[in-house]
Structures are given as C-alpha cells and as structure tokens.
Amino acid sequence: MMLFESKKVLGLTLAATLLAGALTGCSSSGTESASGNAGNNVEVNASGDLLDTITQRGKIIIAMEGQWAPWTYHDESGELVGFDTEVGKEIAKRIGVEAEFVEGEWDGLFxxxxxxxxxxxINGVEITDERKEKYDFTEPYAFIRTALVVKNDNSDITSFDDLKGKKTSNSLGSTYADMAAALGAEVQNVDTLSETIDMVLSGRVDATLNAEVSFYDYLGEHPDAPIKIIALTEEASEVSIPLRKGEETEKLRGAIDKAIKEMAEDGTLTALSNKYFGQDITK
Known part of the structure; x- marks a missing residue:
C-alpha cells in the first residue's frame, strides 16, 4: 500500500515493475477451475480471428470435466491426465501454443x-444434429458406442427399449441423458460417471448410459462392482471438438483439423487410445 500511496515517481515505477513481474510470472500451461482466471471472457483481437488471438496469446484455453476417466481425470498425484487431456496438449503443440485447461461440470462447459x-x-463430445445447429465441429478424432448398464440382478431391462418408464442417471445435457429421455426414461441428473454407477448400485435408478469404453475402464478399476452391460448401440457415434459458429473460428477449425489428420497419420491418436482405453477407438 505504501508504494501506491506515495506520489514519488520512484515509488510508482517500482510498483509498476512489481505488478508486471507478478503478471508475467503466471503459468499459461496449468489447470484452473471454472472459477479461476480463465473464467474471464476470451478477448478476440482486432482481426476478429480466434486463431490469431490464440497465437498472439501463446496458449489455447480448453474446457473439460477433469473427472471422467479415462477421458480426462486426475491421477494419484493430482495431475490432470487422460486421453482428451493429451489430445488437447498435442493439438496445442502442433498449432504452436501451450494448452491451458479449465475444469467444470458438464452442463456448464457449453x-x-x-x-x-x-x-x-475437448471432453468426449459426440456430434449430434442438435449440437450441429449451434456449434461448428472439427473432424472426429474418436468413435464410441453407447452402453446400457444395470445392476447384475436386474432382469427387467434387457434392451434400450425397456427403458420406457424406468429411471436412469446421467449428466444434465449429455448425449446419454438425452438418449434415455427420448427412450421414455425418467432421468436423474448427476455430475460424474462414479455417481451414476452409485445410483444404479443403490437402487435409486434402474440403469445408466455412457460410453462403452468408460464402463470398461470403471470395471477395470472396480472388478467386483455388481454391474453389467446388457446392450450396446449398433453404430458408433463421432467424437469431435465443438467451436463457436462463425468466421471467428474458421481458421482455428482448419488448424485443428490439420493437427487431427497428422495425429491420425503418424499414429499419435492410436497410441494415446491404446494407452488409455486398451484399444484403438480412433478409427
């Protein structure tokens, strides 16, 4: 306070120097919560082009849940890891900037x-007709099927059609919640995959839907969990990266598409998929 209360030029100069040093000392590659500094609106430069803004800024700000293994989650040391986390870092590197991750609940990401x-x-977002009306999507970088999961002793549900009149649990606004509702289920909103499984195990809901590979990962971590996959969608859905519509993101989408194509051709996507899923879901 004394520095700013003083009217001496030397005091003002020192205060400005200290402030500048504090600002430049902030990391641009760390992880912040949705309420952190990255929660401020992203300013687009005078050209109105987001890629130019990102390049000048030196970092790309990526939102994800941070609690959806193996897509994006924290390991035992607390580090943010996962398939989507590494995809984000790789895309940033190929664009020539650093990746900064902002974590938040699913319904708040959009x-x-x-x-x-x-x-x-970057959060395992599936392309749907409804989302395409509002967002521009990059080329898909993964393909997944939706699995229907119930408790081991459940014999009432044997297919997706049996969800009519039943209770399910999923994240608000997710593809899985929308699908369950369309099939006639009453959807209970939760935030994480673990919570959806807990709802099934406790009997508060009859079933839950999610990515097939996410359930396999959960069962790998909890081999004794009394749940089972009883149905899978026949066709795989496309996982992609949503961007705001308009000329602002046109060049950025092109740059990301180029990075995804390169990652597919040089085997990076396959290697990351095998690392986190134990199989290649990128083709």
Missing amino acids: TGLDGGRYDLI
Whole structure:
C-alpha cells in the first residue's frame, strides 16, 4: 500500500515493475477451475480471428470435466491426465501454443463456450444434429458406442427399449441423458460417471448410459462392482471438438483439423487410445 500511496515517481515505477513481474510470472500451461482466471471472457483481437488471438496469446484455453476417466481425470498425484487431456496438449503443440485447461461440470462447459470464457471443449463430445445447429465441429478424432448398464440382478431391462418408464442417471445435457429421455426414461441428473454407477448400485435408478469404453475402464478399476452391460448401440457415434459458429473460428477449425489428420497419420491418436482405453477407438 505504501508504494501506491506515495506520489514519488520512484515509488510508482517500482510498483509498476512489481505488478508486471507478478503478471508475467503466471503459468499459461496449468489447470484452473471454472472459477479461476480463465473464467474471464476470451478477448478476440482486432482481426476478429480466434486463431490469431490464440497465437498472439501463446496458449489455447480448453474446457473439460477433469473427472471422467479415462477421458480426462486426475491421477494419484493430482495431475490432470487422460486421453482428451493429451489430445488437447498435442493439438496445442502442433498449432504452436501451450494448452491451458479449465475444469467444470458438464452442463456448464457449453455455457462457458457460448459466453467466450474459453476457446473450445475437448471432453468426449459426440456430434449430434442438435449440437450441429449451434456449434461448428472439427473432424472426429474418436468413435464410441453407447452402453446400457444395470445392476447384475436386474432382469427387467434387457434392451434400450425397456427403458420406457424406468429411471436412469446421467449428466444434465449429455448425449446419454438425452438418449434415455427420448427412450421414455425418467432421468436423474448427476455430475460424474462414479455417481451414476452409485445410483444404479443403490437402487435409486434402474440403469445408466455412457460410453462403452468408460464402463470398461470403471470395471477395470472396480472388478467386483455388481454391474453389467446388457446392450450396446449398433453404430458408433463421432467424437469431435465443438467451436463457436462463425468466421471467428474458421481458421482455428482448419488448424485443428490439420493437427487431427497428422495425429491420425503418424499414429499419435492410436497410441494415446491404446494407452488409455486398451484399444484403438480412433478409427
């Protein structure tokens, strides 16, 4: 306080120097919560082009849940890891910038993207007709099937059609919640995969839907969990990266598409998929 209260030029100069040093000392590659510094609106430069802004900024701000293994989660040391986390880092590197991750609940990711609080979402987002009306999507980088999971002793549900009139649990606004509702289920909203499984195990809901590979990962960590996959969608859905619509993101989408194509051709995507899923879901 004494520095700013003093009217001496030397005091003001020192205060400005200290402030500048504090600002430049902030990391641009760390992880922040949705309420952190990255929660401020992303300013687009005078050209109106988001890729130019990202290049000048030196970092790309990526939103994800951070609690959906093996896509994006924290390991035992607390580090943010996962398939999508590494995909994000790799895309940033190929664009020539660093990746900064912002974590938040699923239903808030798109709200934040709409409000310009970050540049894009990488979080196992499936392309749907409804989402395509609002967002521009990059080329897909993974393909997944939806699994229907129930408790081991459940004999009432044997197919997706049996969900009518039953209770399911999923994240608000997710593809899986929308699918369950369309099939006539009453959807209970939760935040994480673990919570959905807990709801099934406790009998508070009859079933849950999620990515097939996510359930396999859960069963790998909890081999004694009394749940079973009883149905899978026949066709795989496309996993992609949503961006705000408009000329602002056109060049950025092209740069990401180029990076994804290179990652597919040089085997990077396959290697990351095998690392986190134990199989290649990128083809």
